[in-house]
Amino acid sequence: MPGETALEYLRNAWYAAAAEAEITRTPLRRMLLDTPVVLFRSLDGNPVALQDRCAHRFAPLSRGTLLGDELQCGYHGLRYDRGGRCVHNPHGPRIPAHADIRAYPLASRYGFIWLWPGDPALADAALLPDLSPFDPRPGYRTQWGYLRIDAHYQLVIDNLLDLSHVEYLHPAFASGGAIGNTRHEVIEADGVVHANRWKPGCTVSPLLGRCWGRPDAIGDARSCIRWHPPCTLFLDVGATETGADPGDGVTLSFLHLPTPESGTRTHYFWAATRSHSPDDDELTGWIQATTERAFMLEDEPMIEAQQDNLGPGADMASLHPVYLAPDLAPVKARRILARLIEAERGAQPAGIR
Known part of the structure; x- marks a missing residue:
């Protein structure tokens, strides 16, 4: 282009x-x-x-x-x-x-x-990745949203692949008592990065509790996200009774699609789908408002402030950041994408790069 x-x-x-x-x-x-x-x-x-x-x-x-x-x-x-x-x-x-x-x-x-x-x-x-939970299905309710973020699209991907920030930045998505009791696993398979967080015996987040119809419930929660290059992320969040099968509780699926507008601006498309209480318009409105508040008033200002600190065109790795355990998935995704871009550039005649 x-x-x-x-x-x-x-x-x-x-x-x-x-x-x-x-x-x-x-x-x-x-x-x-x-x-x-x-x-x-x-x-x-x-x-x-x-x-x-x-x-x-x-x-x-x-x-x-x-x-x-x-x-x-x-x-x-x-x-x-x-x-x-x-x-x-x-x-x-x-x-x-x-x-x-x-x-x-x-x-x-x-x-x-x-x-x-x-x-x-x-x-x-x-x-296209298999995102079949977002195919039209009877008994499911799907809703969509959009915002524009004044930051590089890879900062948005980093944010989504490291969901440890939820416990600090998003009160409606946080699971009480989870941060010290979370099992985190990162899997790379066929160029796709999976980042799974399992939170046993926690206070279920307000978002899941409202969808489940059980505010302040104690149970096993999860947030499992996968990234497909370059910019497609599928997130499964859910909760069950402690020790129960994940299929027995509540599930909410999100689709996150950060598309670069430029080197410092990103289109952020999202969707959410659920089978619990699909005809409850009040719940649908609450999910929309809660999700938009999290994205627009919590994620967006933080990512934009991060971009301001980095400056336009800055390479994060060149600034020698401190890496924490939850950074493994974002780092894997950045490396995979860099390899794909380099391979694509190498396959093109020099005159059209």
Whole structure:
């Protein structure tokens, strides 16, 4: 993608670009991996993503008008079809050479629109991680949210893979008496990092207690998250009676999708799904408000302050941070991603890096 910082982004991968409901017949501009993209739905309902930059004077096409399935530039009237081809020049019979723009492969799954910024020939929806708990299912309630964080996307991934911070930063998610009694395991398998925290005999968090209908219950709690490169994280949190099978208690699943906007800004898409009391609108509203408060008023300010301390473009490892036991998963993820980016860069001709 033009303008991309090669050392920061893996290109041949799927990134969440928008929630399904965001894409309509009104063109939506979104900066993704330092590149402007315009998203809209064609007349048949399929999502379309084009580079949001007219080939003429580089005006944003998102400021233009959809005419059927053609997007007309609002500056001088060139029109582009959903494949990025310039199909109409109102200033003469000839379509100028090199007037086409890039169209991006998309996939619609799990309530989100995913964009492939790399080689279109390599785009395959089968490469999306298995996030099947977020497929539409009877008896489940799923909700979504979004925020923008003024920080590098890897800081957001670090935050999610080290859930020890929950006990200090998120009162609604904290499990009383858990921090000294937690069994933490990190597993790396096939390029996926799993970070599992098992908290026996603790006071269940307010979030799980409310979903379970048992505030202040004592039980076995868990928070198990897995990271798929570059930016997909699936989190399973739950609680049971002490010593019971995890399937017998309450489960709440989260999807975290931090997509880089730039080197210092991140789109943070999230979703939550549950089977407990799916028709309870009051509970749904409480989960939405509690989750948004945790992300916007607790995580976001801390990560942004961390970014301010690091400065733009700073390499965290070069500052020689102190590493603690819960850092193993974030460090593994950073190393895997660095290897993937380096391998991708090495496979490209030098002239297009």
